[in-house]
Amino acid sequence: MAINPQLQSRCNNSCELCSAENVELQAYAVPPKSNDSIDNVVALCPDCYSKITESDYSDANYWRCLEGSIWSEVPSVQALSYKLLGKLSAEEWATETIESVALDEAVVLWANAEDELEASKLVHKDSFGVVLATGDNVILTQNLNIKGANFIASKGTMVRKIRLVPDNDEQIEGKIEGHTIVILTKYVRKAV
Numbered sequence: 001m002a003i004n005p006q007l008q009s010r011c012n013n014s015c016e017l018c019s020a021e022n023v024e025l026q027a028y029a030v031p032p033k034s035n036d037s038i039d040n041v042v043a044l045c046p047d048c049y050s051k052i053t054e055s056d057y058s059d060a061n062y063w064r065c066l067e068g069s070i071w072s073e074v075p076s077v078q079a080l081s082y083k084l085l086g087k088l089s090a091e092e093w094a095t096e097t098i099e100s101v102a103l104d105e106a107v108v109l110w111a112n113a114e115d116e117l118e119a120s121k122l123v124h125k126d127s128f129g130v131v132l133a134t135g136d137n138v139i140l141t142q143n144l145n146i147k148g149a150n151f152i153a154s155k156g157t158m159v160r161k162i163r164l165v166p167d168n169d170e171q172i173e174g175k176i177e178g179h180t181i182v183i184l185t186k187y188v189r190k191a192v
């Protein structure tokens, strides 16, 4: 499947991430945007395409190409590069690259949009499996040693107006004696 001539000329017939030439390029829409505009897509070689669609980031060295592609002038390429660098945050070069670029806020939002959408699908449940929501009141089901604040919150303590930790369904945040702390959902039950 040939890519559209406009995209072909933008990418100069090479992969917009790894610069591979003489390969069959495919247009990849950077989520959550769709394929309907050239501004939403990145021209990818088969290797980059399959690694991304299979979420295979095991070969960190392969992705050193992102150190170059992040400097592209094309927002979709910036967003995809930024997003992939985020998946490689265990690599020092990847975090350094992220820190060295100043991207438009809109590009960063775009890059993070899919993960945030995933996070918003997480369901937080208390120790009895009851679904929790931000603003709920909960009761501690055991004594908790509050590290840092140096006190023990006793079983039965009411924690009002909790907040759900967006990227971790086992954690909520709440205030106990004026300290905002992270509490594991398995140590609370929803107050009714």
Ligand SMILES: [Zn+2]
Pocket (backbone or CB within 6 Å): 015, 016, 017, 018, 019, 020, 044, 045, 046, 047, 048, 049
């Ligand atoms: Zn490539």
